[in-house]
Amino acid sequence: MGFPKRKNIQDEVRQKLVIVGSKNPVKISCTDAGFHQAFAGAFLVEGLNVDSGVSAQPKGDEETLQGAINRAKNSKAVFPEADFWVGIEGGVDSINGEMHAFAWIVVVDSFDNLGKSKTSTFILPPAVAELVESGLELGEADDKVFDRENSKQGNGAVGILTSGALDRKEYYQQAVVLALIPFINTDMYKIAIND
Structure with a gap:
């Protein structure tokens, strides 16, 4: 069953299950909001702890x-x-x-079609960059410099540095929607969907 585009809302669509490869509440929330922004229909979004297979930072x-x-x-x-x-x-x-921060978002469907997008970037303050260069994860560096606790599951560096004008959920949500472009435009990207 394919997704109706936001402009073609159907009366009833089977709820789709979306699994996020993290238990971080910000990542789950931005995915949920991004899917609902991009598509009409019902989604259940759940997080799952999995290995990234890359460095901690x-x-x-x-x-x-x-x-x-x-x-x-x-x-x-x-x-x-x-x-x-x-x-x-x-x-x-x-x-x-200068140290820039960003994120990549990847969406995979049941046919192994891939959608991907990168967030915008922003420059980190030298004090944070130095701690990251010394081996800390960005979230840990933020906590030290800004005297916070577990900021990576909250507003993150982007929220702290913009004084809340842009929080981490909003920052990621836009890129989630952009990663869904191939699934919104299946004909243009030659993506097979379940009908």
């Missing part, structure tokens, strides 16, 4: 994207009964002496 596009792919595919391997599996992996990269 991925560096660069390649490693971060691989972590998101691994999370989606490992979720599918553990819970193959779902309709979609989502991997979200936050990463950092150093460019011209």
